[in-house]
Amino acid sequence: MRTSRKISEIRLLNGSTGDPGLYIDHPGRDDAILFDAGENATLGMERLADLEAVFITHHHVDHFIGFDRIVRANLDRDKTLQVYGPEGTIAKVYGKIKSYEYPFFPFQKIVIDVHEVHATQLRTARLECTRRFPRPKVQEVDWNPPVIYETDDLKVEAAHVDHTVPCLAFAWVEKPGIAPDPSRLKGRSPSRSPWINEALGRLRAGAPLETPVVVDGQARLLGELRDQYFMETEGSRIAYVTDTAWSESVRPALLRLAGGANRLYCDSFYAQEQIQQADKHHHMTATQAAEFALAANVEELILIHFSTRYAGRFDALVDEARARFPRVSAEIPPAPQKKSTRTANPS
Numbered sequence: 001m002r003t004s005r006k007i008s009e010i011r012l013l014n015g016s017t018g019d020p021g022l023y024i025d026h027p028g029r030d031d032a033i034l035f036d037a038g039e040n041a042t043l044g045m046e047r048l049a050d051l052e053a054v055f056i057t058h059h060h061v062d063h064f065i066g067f068d069r070i071v072r073a074n075l076d077r078d079k080t081l082q083v084y085g086p087e088g089t090i091a092k093v094y095g096k097i098k099s100y101e102y103p104f105f106p107f108q109k110i111v112i113d114v115h116e117v118h119a120t121q122l123r124t125a126r127l128e129c130t131r132r133f134p135r136p137k138v139q140e141v142d143w144n145p146p147v148i149y150e151t152d153d154l155k156v157e158a159a160h161v162d163h164t165v166p167c168l169a170f171a172w173v174e175k176p177g178i179a180p181d182p183s184r185l186k187g188r189s190p191s192r193s194p195w196i197n198e199a200l201g202r203l204r205a206g207a208p209l210e211t212p213v214v215v216d217g218q219a220r221l222l223g224e225l226r227d228q229y230f231m232e233t234e235g236s237r238i239a240y241v242t243d244t245a246w247s248e249s250v251r252p253a254l255l256r257l258a259g260g261a262n263r264l265y266c267d268s269f270y271a272q273e274q275i276q277q278a279d280k281h282h283h284m285t286a287t288q289a290a291e292f293a294l295a296a297n298v299e300e301l302i303l304i305h306f307s308t309r310y311a312g313r314f315d316a317l318v319d320e321a322r323a324r325f326p327r328v329s330a331e332i333p334p335a336p337q338k339k340s341t342r343t344a345n346p347s
C-alpha cells in the first residue's frame with residue numbers, strides 16, 4: 001500500500017479551445033463521470049458506456065450536442081445512468097430521447113434518472129427504455145446545497161452561476177481514505193473483478209487482515225491484497241466552472257465550490273480587452289479566471305473555452321492569466337495551416 005492524492009484519469013475532451021468537457025475516472029472503480037455533454041467523440045463509445053453520471057452545466061449547443069452519443073453508447077446497457085443539469089433539463093433530455101425511433105429490443109434496458117438542480121429543490125424523473133419511454137413523472141425533494149451526487153468514494157457539488165440561461169458549476173470531491181491503486185490493478189475493474197469491491201468494503205469496515213478473500217478462484221489474505229493493490233488517498237477537489245460572469249452575486253458560491261481545489265478548470269472565453277463582451281454574454285476573461293483562482297487559493301488553474309477569435313494567439317490568454325496567477329496552463333492544439341476568419345458566437 002502507498003499514499004497518493006492524484007489517482008484519477010482526468011481528460012479535458014477538446015482541450016482549451018473546443019467544447020468544454022471533462023471526464024474523470026478511477027480506472028480501478030466503476031465511477032466514471034463527465035462534466036458537460038458537448039462534442040465528445042474523442043472519448044469513444046466504450047468510455048461513454050462506462051459513465052455512471054453526467055453533469056450538464058446548461059443547454060447551449062456546445063455543452064449538450066454530445067448527449068445523443070451518450071444515449072447511444074448506453075442504450076444496450078442494463079444500468080441506470082444519472083444525469084444532472086439546471087432547470088429545464090428533464091424536458092430537454094426527454095425531448096432528445098423522443099426525437100429517435102427505437103426497435104425496443106429486450107436487451108435495451110437503459111434507465112436514465114434525470115435530476116434538475118433548482119435553488120432549494122431537486123426535481124427527478126426516470127426515463128425507462130423497457131417501458132418505451134413514457135412521459136416521465138417528476139418528483140421533487142428538498143435540497144440543501146451543495147452536494148447533488150454521492151458514492152462511497154466521491155461527491156459532486158453544484159452551484160448556480162450567472163450565465164444568459166440557467167447554468168451550473170460543479171466540483172468533483174474525492175473522499176479521503178483507502179482506495180484501489182489503478183497503477184497496480186492494471187486494467188482490472190470491479191465489474192470484472194468483484195473481489196476489488198469486496199476487499200475494499202472489508203478494509204473500510206476494519207476487518208482483520210487475516211480475512212480470506214477469493215481472487216480468481218484462490219483464497220488470499222486481505223492484508224496481502226491491501227499491500228499489493230490498495231493505497232491511502234488524501235482526497236482531492238476538482239472544480240469545473242464555465243459559462244458564467246465573474247459577478248458579485250456568484251462569487252461566494254464559486255469560492256466555496258473551488259476553495260482550496262487541486263485543480264480549477266475555468267471559463268476564459270475572452271481576453272480582458274473584451275471585458276464588455278464578457279459582461280454582455282456572461283462569460284469570464286482570462287484575468288478574471290486568474291483572480292478567481294487566486295481568491296479560491298487553488299493549486300492549479302486550467303483555462304478552458306477560449307473563443308475562436310483568438311485562434312493563432314491563444315497563448316496570449318494564458319500569459320494574461322499568468323500575470324495574476326502563476327500556476328496556470330491550457331491545452332492548446334498546434335495552430336492550423338490556414339487560419340479561419342470566422343468567429344463563433346458565444347454560447
Ligand SMILES: [Zn+2]
Pocket residue numbers: 060062063243305346347
Ligand atoms: Zn459555452
Ligand SMILES: [Zn+2]
Pocket residue numbers: 058060163243346347
Ligand atoms: Zn453558454
